[in-house]
Amino acid sequence: MTRNLPDDSVGLVTPDRLHFDQPLALDCGKSLPQYDLVYETYGRLNAARSNAILICHALSGDHHAAGYHSPEDRKPGWWDNCIGPGKPIDTDRFFVVCPHNLGGCKGSTGPASIDPDTGRYYGPDFPVVTVRDWVNSQARLADALGIEQWAAVAGGSLGAMQAMQWAIDYPDRLRHALVIAAAPKLSAQNIAFNEIARQAIMSDPDFHDGRYREHETSPRRGLALARMLGHVTYLSEASMRAKFGRELREGNLSFGYDVEFQVESYLRYQGHSFVDRFDANTYLLMTKALDYFDPAQRYGNDLAAAFRHSTSRFLVISFTSDWRFSPARSREIVSALMEADRRVSYAEIASDLGHDDFLMPIPDYVRTLGAYLDRVAKETEGEH
Amino acid sequence: MTRNLPDDSVGLVTPDRLHFDQPLALDCGKSLPQYDLVYETYGRLNAARSNAILICHALSGDHHAAGYHSPEDRKPGWWDNCIGPGKPIDTDRFFVVCPHNLGGCKGSTGPASIDPDTGRYYGPDFPVVTVRDWVNSQARLADALGIEQWAAVAGGSLGAMQAMQWAIDYPDRLRHALVIAAAPKLSAQNIAFNEIARQAIMSDPDFHDGRYREHETSPRRGLALARMLGHVTYLSEASMRAKFGRELREGNLSFGYDVEFQVESYLRYQGHSFVDRFDANTYLLMTKALDYFDPAQRYGNDLAAAFRHSTSRFLVISFTSDWRFSPARSREIVSALMEADRRVSYAEIASDLGHDDFLMPIPDYVRTLGAYLDRVAKETEGEH
Numbered sequence: 001m002t003r004n005l006p007d008d009s010v011g012l013v014t015p016d017r018l019h020f021d022q023p024l025a026l027d028c029g030k031s032l033p034q035y036d037l038v039y040e041t042y043g044r045l046n047a048a049r050s051n052a053i054l055i056c057h058a059l060s061g062d063h064h065a066a067g068y069h070s071p072e073d074r075k076p077g078w079w080d081n082c083i084g085p086g087k088p089i090d091t092d093r094f095f096v097v098c099p100h101n102l103g104g105c106k107g108s109t110g111p112a113s114i115d116p117d118t119g120r121y122y123g124p125d126f127p128v129v130t131v132r133d134w135v136n137s138q139a140r141l142a143d144a145l146g147i148e149q150w151a152a153v154a155g156g157s158l159g160a161m162q163a164m165q166w167a168i169d170y171p172d173r174l175r176h177a178l179v180i181a182a183a184p185k186l187s188a189q190n191i192a193f194n195e196i197a198r199q200a201i202m203s204d205p206d207f208h209d210g211r212y213r214e215h216e217t218s219p220r221r222g223l224a225l226a227r228m229l230g231h232v233t234y235l236s237e238a239s240m241r242a243k244f245g246r247e248l249r250e251g252n253l254s255f256g257y258d259v260e261f262q263v264e265s266y267l268r269y270q271g272h273s274f275v276d277r278f279d280a281n282t283y284l285l286m287t288k289a290l291d292y293f294d295p296a297q298r299y300g301n302d303l304a305a306a307f308r309h310s311t312s313r314f315l316v317i318s319f320t321s322d323w324r325f326s327p328a329r330s331r332e333i334v335s336a337l338m339e340a341d342r343r344v345s346y347a348e349i350a351s352d353l354g355h356d357d358f359l360m361p362i363p364d365y366v367r368t369l370g371a372y373l374d375r376v377a378k379e380t381e382g383e384h
Numbered sequence: 385m386t387r388n389l390p391d392d393s394v395g396l397v398t399p400d401r402l403h404f405d406q407p408l409a410l411d412c413g414k415s416l417p418q419y420d421l422v423y424e425t426y427g428r429l430n431a432a433r434s435n436a437i438l439i440c441h442a443l444s445g446d447h448h449a450a451g452y453h454s455p456e457d458r459k460p461g462w463w464d465n466c467i468g469p470g471k472p473i474d475t476d477r478f479f480v481v482c483p484h485n486l487g488g489c490k491g492s493t494g495p496a497s498i499d500p501d502t503g504r505y506y507g508p509d510f511p512v513v514t515v516r517d518w519v520n521s522q523a524r525l526a527d528a529l530g531i532e533q534w535a536a537v538a539g540g541s542l543g544a545m546q547a548m549q550w551a552i553d554y555p556d557r558l559r560h561a562l563v564i565a566a567a568p569k570l571s572a573q574n575i576a577f578n579e580i581a582r583q584a585i586m587s588d589p590d591f592h593d594g595r596y597r598e599h600e601t602s603p604r605r606g607l608a609l610a611r612m613l614g615h616v617t618y619l620s621e622a623s624m625r626a627k628f629g630r631e632l633r634e635g636n637l638s639f640g641y642d643v644e645f646q647v648e649s650y651l652r653y654q655g656h657s658f659v660d661r662f663d664a665n666t667y668l669l670m671t672k673a674l675d676y677f678d679p680a681q682r683y684g685n686d687l688a689a690a691f692r693h694s695t696s697r698f699l700v701i702s703f704t705s706d707w708r709f710s711p712a713r714s715r716e717i718v719s720a721l722m723e724a725d726r727r728v729s730y731a732e733i734a735s736d737l738g739h740d741d742f743l744m745p746i747p748d749y750v751r752t753l754g755a756y757l758d759r760v761a762k763e764t765e766g767e768h
Contacts, residue, residue: 028639128639188624188647192616195648196609198641199655203605205589221587225580225609232576240572246678253676255412255512257582257668261675263572264579271583284641291645292637294630 008084009076010042010067010091015100015107018144024102024137027130027292034116037141038107039063039099042083043091045147051380052147053089054138054174055079055098056155056162059230059286060278063100063107066091079156081361088370093377094151102137103129103285111281112213123281124210131158131293135165139173151380152373154178156358157325158286161293164333167310168295176376177310178369180317181358183329184303184336185294190324193233194287197226201280210281223280224271231270236321236354296336303336314344315372317365319351319358345372392468393460394426394451394475399484399491402528408486408521411514411676418500421525422491423447423483426467427475429531435764436531437473437757438522438558439463439482440539440546443614443670444662447484447491450475465745472754477761478535486521487513487669495665496597507665508594515542515677519549523557535764536757538562540742541709542670545677548717551694552679560760561694562753564701565742567713568687568720569678574708577617578671581610585664594665607664608655615654620705620738680720687720698728699756701749703735703742729756 005011017038023031040063045052055065057078066083068076083089083096100108103126111126118125142150153166153174160182167177183190201207204222212218232240244263259265299305314337318330327348337344347368351357357365389395401422407415424447429436439449441462450467452460467473467480484492487510495510526534537550537558544566551561567574585591588606596602616624628647643649683689698721702714711732721728731752735741741749 185630187621188628188630188645189616189619189621191630191645192612192624192647192651195645195651196612196616199612199652200584200609202641203609225584225587228576228580228583229613232573232580235573237571237573240576244572246569246572246575253412255672257586257672261572261575261579263576267576267579268583288639288641 005068005071008086009080010084012071013040013042013064013067013069013077015040015063017107018141020137020140020144022140024133024140026127026133028127030127032102032109032127035102035109035137036107036113037099037102037109037137039097039141040065040067040077041098042066042096043094045095045145046380049147050149050151051093051377052095052097052145052150054142054150054153054166055083055089055096056134056138056153056159057098057101058155058157058159059290060274061159062104063098065098066096078359081359082366082369088366088373089154090373090377093381094373097141097145097147099138099141101129101134103282103289105279105282110279111210111285112279121211121213123213126281126285128285128288130289131161131165132169134162134289135169138162138166139170142173148173150174151376152176152178154180156180157182157355158290158293161290165293165295167312167314168306169309171309171311174312175379176315177312178315178317178372179330179333181319181322181325181330181355182316182333183325184296184332186291191291193229194291197229198284198287200225200229201284207280212280218275219280220275223275223278223283226283227274227278228267228271231267233324234355236323236352238321239353242352303332304339307337307340307342310340310342314342315369316344316346317349317358317368318347319349319355319365321351321353322355322357324355389452389455392470393464394468396455397424397426397448397451397453397461399424399447401491402525404521404524404528406524408517408524410511410517412511414511416486416493416511419486419493419521420491420497421483421486421493421521423481423525424449424451424461425482426450426480427478429479429529430764433531434533434535435477435761436479436481436529436534438526438534438537438550439467439473439480440518440522440537440543441482441485442539442541442543443674444658445543446488447482449482450480462743465743466750466753472750472757473538474757474761477765478757481525481529481531483522483525485513485518487666487673489663489666494663495594495669496663505595505597507597510665510669512669512672512676514673515545515549516553518546518673519553522546522550523554526557532557534558535760536560536562538564540564541566541739542674542677545674549677549679551696551698552690555693555695558696559763560699561696562699562701562756563714563717565703565706565709565714565739566700566717567709568680568716570675575675577613578675581613582668582671584609584613585668591664596664602659603664604659607659607662607667610667611658611662612651612655615651617708618739620707620736622705623737626736687716688723691721691724691726694724694726698726699753700728700730701733701742701752702731703733703739703749705735705737706739706741708739
């Protein structure tokens with residue numbers, strides 16, 4: 001049964017694909033001789049090519065940020081709350097580009113792709129890519145699309161890290177960086193959770209050193225555990241309390257190890273539904289990209305020194321209930337930007353749900369994003 | 385090579401064992417027809433039998449709370465910082481009893497014991513025991529030792545939950561309850577972490593539905609993951625930062641999945657050393673006992689109503705850096721005690737390390753415990 005799509009949706013979208021045959025040098029020292037990037041676009045590029053916004057996705061995200069692939073889709077793209085006609089990232093005014101990152105498992109070249117040199121799956125041989133590598137690959141995509149300068153580069157979480165890296169590495173190629181629910185680098189605790197997730201995957205006997213596809217299996221148990229653990233860190237304690245409390249699924253204790261509390265049922269569902277749509281090697285790569293992100297490191301561990309290379313303006317947004325990348329971590333970014341004498345707006349949004357709030361339609365958040373991007377749009381339109 | 389034991393140590397200790405052949409009715413509806421409890425004692429019971437303190441252990445603890453089993457022991461018992469001559473739990477004044485709980489894996493009857501009815505390991509057939517069940521079994525131990533009333537029942541974390549349950553279920557049998565680093569019940573987030581730990585164990589192919597001993601194996605990967613995860617929740621973010629930061633083990637990034645950051649090395653060590661000394665079925669049981677603990681539940685979910693059954697005085701201690709059971713959770717206990725018009729002292733100790741601080745020799749903590757127990761000792765000595 002089909003249905004009418006909402007009026008403020010970008011509607012039906014089809015991903016695009018570009019093949020790149022110039023080798024891409026990577027941080028790890030290797031290079032990718034050739035690769036594909038899939039991406040989606042919404043809205044129309046203006047004649048001056050000045051109204052493009054790059055959207056960078058987070059750990060489990062992809063290029064499908066808004067709209068529907070088919071009228072039967074149960075859910076729209078992951079940031080549909082914020083992208084569409086009349087929405088903060090207004091597709092009546094902006095041309096929006098959302099690529100799928102290298103190393104992913106939804107179409108761009110990654111561990112689940114065939115290595116043309118060997119004819120077998122890349123699997124564990126796919127190089128560990130970094131946020132810088134992604135930004136370099138996105139710059140080539142911009143070249144291919146004829147976009148010399150983004151009106152803005154935006155993202156939440158790992159996506160926000162890409163926005164920061166863009167501002168540092170390609171200062172002339174963006175006017176605004178929108179850095180949402182981020183940290184300047186991971187804490188030891190963040191790395192510890194990622195490491196446990198990786199251990200869960202790699203210690204699954206079905207992992208086969210990453211060659212599970214060739215064994216026609218996949219480390220489902222390990223990946224489910226990794227996802228469950230991720231989920232607990234995305235949700236706030238308060239939201240888990242509000243959503244589940246200590247409610248029992250069957251009303252009374254079973255004195256056994258089947259699902260009892262509602263929160264257990266939710267976690268198992270989250271874990272097990274994830275393994276059908278995600279690749280374990282990609283999960284490993286994405287967590288490593290998070291762990292490695294540390295733009296200050298090349299600048300004597302001085303984040304302000306790193307930001308002195310940027311020329312864009314910044315909007316930094318954090319969420320009060322986010323304990324994965326708390327407001328304190330966003331304020332470190334803001335402080336470094338101020339120390340570097342960059343223009344920065346900062347909003348700390350009162351929220352309940354935790355890290356995932358960056359995906360939610362929280363009125364204050366949507367208004368903040370909308371007001372900022374309205375100015376960006378006017379600036380862009382005023383130029384011509 | 386042997387060495388001299390410290391002067392303030394209880395010295396060399398030998399565990400005791402008692403066999404109980406009266407069936408113990410359990411919360412789950414089953415009963416244990418017979419069982420053993422191992423325990424250690426330090427100090428001497430006075431003639432009036434009024435100077436006994438019961439120490440209750442936490443998730444991975446046991447009966448070896450103080451002293452050394454042999455002069456070669458690298459480490460003393462788990463609460464040696466606080467138990468010994470001249471220490472807060474002063475063995476020159478108190479007779480200290482620390483039992484190993486039912487369901488454990490260090491000597492008391494548990495999943496790793498032989499079920500006398502079947503001649504095989506209990507394994508997964510060992511009933512899920514609760515904090516109330518433990519308290520009932522400890523009351524029988526008190527009977528056997530001729531201790532009608534404890535001067536105090538004390539514990540940290542899951543141990544503190546036993547102290548609370550004692551105060552509610554056996555009000556006449558203790559004069560003081562020492563409730564350290566506790567919560568009145570687990571939050572959804574606490575349960576979620578426990579559930580992921582259980583899933584890690586139960587999804588390990590070597591788990592064999594809990595019958596791994598009969599398969600001459602054990603779910604080492606799952607248990608190691610469970611322990612790593614537990615560890616992250618025991619440590620504060622600040623202490624992990626101070627201890628590990630983002631320090632690399634080899635000095636530079638490897639772009640691979642071996643240990644890189646110091647925190648990863650630490651976690652893997654913690655996980656893998658644990659599996660040699662702990663039983664997976666016991667880990668499952670202990671986390672369930674934590675999840676189930678909710679003394680208010682039998683009193684219309686009114687914790688104050690539960691505490692109205694108690695007659696003892698209370699010392700409640702929390703640690704500022706504990707995010708597993710934060711000071712806010714301890715204050716819930718204090719509020720309920722005040723509402724119930726019970727006598728309670730509360731100390732919030734400035735600390736750095738997180739939940740594990742209850743095991744640490746933090747001067748303010750040790751002084752608080754010492755001052756409180758000095759009054760308890762004087763009270764006890766003054767009676768006679």
